Amino acid sequence: MAVPCQVSEAHDATELRRVPGRDQVDADWLLGLLEARPLPAGAVAMGITALDLAIPIFTFVFGRARELGHAALVSAARLAPEFYGLAPNAALTLHRAVIEVVHELGHVGGLRHCAMRPA
Numbered sequence: 001m002a003v004p005c006q007v008s009e010a011h012d013a014t015e016l017r018r019v020p021g022r023d024q025v026d027a028d029w030l031l032g033l034l035e036a037r038p039l040p041a042g043a044v045a046m047g048i049t050a051l052d053l054a055i056p057i058f059t060f061v062f063g064r065a066r067e068l069g070h071a072a073l074v075s076a077a078r079l080a081p082e083f084y085g086l087a088p089n090a091a092l093t094l095h096r097a098v099i100e101v102v103h104e105l106g107h108v109g110g111l112r113h114c115a116m117r118p119a
Contacts, residue, residue: 016051024054027064027073034071044108045071046101052077062100065107072104 017029030053034045053075054060062079065072079096082088 019054019056022054023052024060025049025051027053027055027061027075031064031066031071031073034073035066035069037071039070043070044105046105047071047073048076048097048101049073050076063104065104067107067112068110069108072101072108074100074104 017026018024019026030047030049034047037045039045052060053062053064053073055064060078061075063072063074074097076093076097077083079100080088080093
């Protein structure tokens, strides 16, 4: 099944809001920009960036989405092995990115995180 997509550029990195005291982009602020974009009924905005994302209470996030929202955001920065000083692996980075996109789209679809319970 074909899914219509539209690719567009975002903001200049100098205009991005940073998490106070860190050189990371505020993921909730960036998600808010995606949410503010006009969309056709039933459409979802998926933002994918190479920027390192965080929110004040977490040192980093792989992505953000609001439950039953209409936008989601994924950062490829920490999905790439080279972020951790390892050899680049494009296939692994792409695999991780697809998993994270599906994860965030699950939140848009109304799914929550699972509660971790000891066995």
